[in-house]
Amino acid sequence: MAGEQKTYQPDIEYSFSLTEISRCCGVKTDEILVLVAEGVLSPRGPSQHEWKFGSGDLGRALSALRLEHDLGINPAGAALAIDLLDEMQQLRERVRLLESMVFQR
Amino acid sequence: MDYKDYYAVMGVARDATQDEIKRVYRKLARKFHPDVSKAADAEARFKELGEAYEVLKDPEKRAAYDQLGRNWQAGQDFRPPPDWDAGFEFSGGGQGGAGQRDFSDFFESLFGRGGGFARAAPARGRGEDHHSKIDVSLEDAFNGATLNLQLRVPEYDAHGHLTEKLRKLQVKIPRGVISGKRIRLAGQGGAGYNGGPAGDLFLEVWLKSDARYQVEGKDVFLNLPITPWEAALGAKVKVPTLGGTVDLNIAAGARSGQKLRLKGRGLPVPGEAPGDQYAVLQIITPPADSDEMKALYEKMALETSFNPRLHLGG
Numbered sequence: 001m002a003g004e005q006k007t008y009q010p011d012i013e014y015s016f017s018l019t020e021i022s023r024c025c026g027v028k029t030d031e032i033l034v035l036v037a038e039g040v041l042s043p044r045g046p047s048q049h050e051w052k053f054g055s056g057d058l059g060r061a062l063s064a065l066r067l068e069h070d071l072g073i074n075p076a077g078a079a080l081a082i083d084l085l086d087e088m089q090q091l092r093e094r095v096r097l098l099e100s101m102v103f104q105r
Numbered sequence: 106m107d108y109k110d111y112y113a114v115m116g117v118a119r120d121a122t123q124d125e126i127k128r129v130y131r132k133l134a135r136k137f138h139p140d141v142s143k144a145a146d147a148e149a150r151f152k153e154l155g156e157a158y159e160v161l162k163d164p165e166k167r168a169a170y171d172q173l174g175r176n177w178q179a180g181q182d183f184r185p186p187p188d189w190d191a192g193f194e195f196s197g198g199g200q201g202g203a204g205q206r207d208f209s210d211f212f213e214s215l216f217g218r219g220g221g222f223a224r225a226a227p228a229r230g231r232g233e234d235h236h237s238k239i240d241v242s243l244e245d246a247f248n249g250a251t252l253n254l255q256l257r258v259p260e261y262d263a264h265g266h267l268t269e270k271l272r273k274l275q276v277k278i279p280r281g282v283i284s285g286k287r288i289r290l291a292g293q294g295g296a297g298y299n300g301g302p303a304g305d306l307f308l309e310v311w312l313k314s315d316a317r318y319q320v321e322g323k324d325v326f327l328n329l330p331i332t333p334w335e336a337a338l339g340a341k342v343k344v345p346t347l348g349g350t351v352d353l354n355i356a357a358g359a360r361s362g363q364k365l366r367l368k369g370r371g372l373p374v375p376g377e378a379p380g381d382q383y384a385v386l387q388i389i390t391p392p393a394d395s396d397e398m399k400a401l402y403e404k405m406a407l408e409t410s411f412n413p414r415l416h417l418g419g
Contacts, residue, residue: 058307
């Protein structure tokens with residue numbers, strides 16, 4: 001390994017099938033299906049077998065599962081938390097942006 | 106190794122009831138959960154809290170911990186007394202599901218790694234996926250870059266102790282990454298079990314804050330200072346953008362705070378329309394720091410009837 005410096009080509013526009021995203025999250029497909037039903041994840045594709053989850057879905061799924069597990073909330077509660085966290089994140093960015101414009105110089 | 110005062114971590118009394126401990130845990134967990142809190146130390150606090158709760162919620166572990174006595178101070182050098190756990194039987198179980206836990210040396214010296222239950226490796230299986238965050242400068246996000254990363258990877262050594270290993274990695278950052286995007290390095294996660302394939306490494310991108318530009322999604326904002334006469338009469342000024350300097354026409358009668366859009370000059374997100382840059386005008390009044398400047402201001406005061414406080418009844 002020493003001396004060998006390989007450059008890794010990352011994959012940014014990857015997508016997952018239902019089985020793949022379940023495996024990445026370490027859960028059964030049922031738990032992912034619940035997150036889809038709650039609107040946390042929005043796969044593209046006409047049928048469940050052809051569903052494609054985007055790279056953003058993985059982060060949302062992991063967050064939702066961690067919240068469910070760590071805080072003892074159900075999927076609907078996790079979905080609400082995720083939506084509110086997204087909104088808070090947008091508002092935080094907005095505030096940061098506005099503050100930096102008003103107070104700079 | 107340092108002694109940990111689990112009661113102090115949770116902020117509960119030593120005689121707190123199980124219900125009370127659960128209630129306090131839930132409240133603090135919501136506050137410090139790394140998915141919820143943006144505080145820099147949230148992850149460490151949450152881990153510490155999880156460890157304290159793991160012990161205090163379980164009557165067996167709590168009794169064993171209490172038995173160490175109350176003379177220990179948090180941070181004090183600790184060595185478990187011989188046979189300290191004689192007479193206790195840990196039934197294990199408990200947690201499970203997502204998120205493997207890693208506890209402090211203190212915890213492991215008392216309860217063993219994983220809190221009394223070993224995790225069996227599957228006979229042959231795919232390695233775990235690893236997740237990490239990386240900071241990327243705005244310039245690198247715009248141009249794309251090859252970054253040398255150092256990731257801290259927790260590992261178990263030959264004696265079964267948790268250690269951190271530095272892993273050096275060279276990664277091509279694609280053009281147009283934005284905050285919150287995850288990039289995947291296939292096969293760079295945990296090693297597979299018994300010849301199974303390795304997991305993937307996911308890197309979550311965070312754009313570093315920039316002295317000049319602010320970023321919102323794929324749009325870029327820049328404060329553009331202009332003089333009062335450029336604002337009043339209109340002007341052509343040079344504006345820096347991520348892709349190089351461009352000329353911008355400012356129409357006569359420009360106001361402070363006005364946003365002028367430079368279409369397509371933001372971050373070039375692949376597969377989407379590129380972001381825009383906005384120049385936000387800031388009219389800067391020159392200081393009256395010389396006789397000439399003072400004379401100019403006095404002339405303006407005499408010759409104009411401008412009253413910015415008219416609407417205030419002034």
